[in-house]
Amino acid sequence: MVTTRDSNAPTGDRRVRRTQAALQRTLIQLVEDRDLSQISVADVAERAGVSRSTFYDHYRDVHELAEAACTAMIDDLIESLPSPGPDSADPTQDATQSLRAFFANLAERAGLYRSLLGPQGSARVIDHVRRRTTAAIHVAVRRAETGAEPPAQTAASMDIPHDVPAAFTAGALIGVAADWLQRGCLRTPAEMAALTWPLLTALYHVDTDMRPG
Amino acid sequence: MVTTRDSNAPTGDRRVRRTQAALQRTLIQLVEDRDLSQISVADVAERAGVSRSTFYDHYRDVHELAEAACTAMIDDLIESLPSPGPDSADPTQDATQSLRAFFANLAERAGLYRSLLGPQGSARVIDHVRRRTTAAIHVAVRRAETGAEPPAQTAASMDIPHDVPAAFTAGALIGVAADWLQRGCLRTPAEMAALTWPLLTALYHVDTDMRPG
DNA sequence: TAGGATTTCCTACAGCTGTAGGGTAACTTG
């Protein structure tokens, strides 16, 4: 009997790690220069040196593999975002700096992100990114407001209460990134950071009489 | 020879209109209570009373049909958005009112939108919505700023120059809508409008020294 | 209404999908 994708917890078995790593690595390679919709299970499995039936022992379809494969990469990207909380500890200089790094990181793997998040990409991955970003922003803002670390909530746990400003901010960032990628990254990361940062601060430095709630 | 999907212009031929209308209507019905990923070409074609090969004479796959089928519906939704331009002609009352209508409209067809835009939906449709919304906001803001009607650009033509604030705003709205839908529309449309409107106005009523460009 | 053009449908085919059963090899644990 094969446990089949129910426990996301890291398995001790080397074979599992080896197989999943091979599949994820292969998918990342393929997605660098081909749209996700053009990648078949048979294709990934063969190139990874794994039988097709073994693929299905781990993932339901290519989208699920894509989500798993890019989770670490995308989470790193999200965690590197500046905290736009009210009067954050970071001076504005640091914040725009990390925003610039965010866009630069995006541009480095532009082909990959376009393939995953563009019209031929995966709704599953897109949804994952949106939720993760929303959760990360929720945690970051809460941390900036209270000045303290909330439990051990690294934004990886998805149980975040309804938070409209967080969803708003997350969508906005994704919208800017998607628009930039789709247009071929014409502006430099520094320009993008300079254009985006004022919009972010505007959201969180509003007079209190305009704040919701 | 079959002209096959190249001209999007309305054909004079009744057969074409009949076939496309039947397919689009059928898809909308199916998507109301089933995820898009669970809908096959064979399924749609049969229910629409159209042969499978005729389907491929009109659309490349289910995603392309979905994009065509929901274009009118979604464009109506987008056009109904309030103009968040600086000191728009609308008093704030009207703006929140149309925002409320926007969320109400969304809730009415929640199943459909979740199925199309959620994790089991279509990256193609998601991308379409993002681009259309960005274009619509670009046009609306420009119109509010100049006070005049730009040519005949109904926001349906996609050739919009790079506009970071528009992409930012569009993404933000989509993010809020997606988050709300995904959580089961717990808050009322009026609450959502009240929570979202201040964030929108904050973006467009910033002191000039913070404006980009 | 006749004629040419276009659409629809049928048949066929190779390839991919997702699932099932069962044999073999690798791993973990005691």
Place this chain on the structure above:
DNA sequence: CAAGTTACCCTACAGCTGTAGGAAATCCTA
């Protein structure tokens, strides 16, 4: 190391996909 567990691979199968060629029906135009 022995025993039990688990993962991997193979085979097979029904169903869907996307494409092609060609016959029949429908449509537009003169």
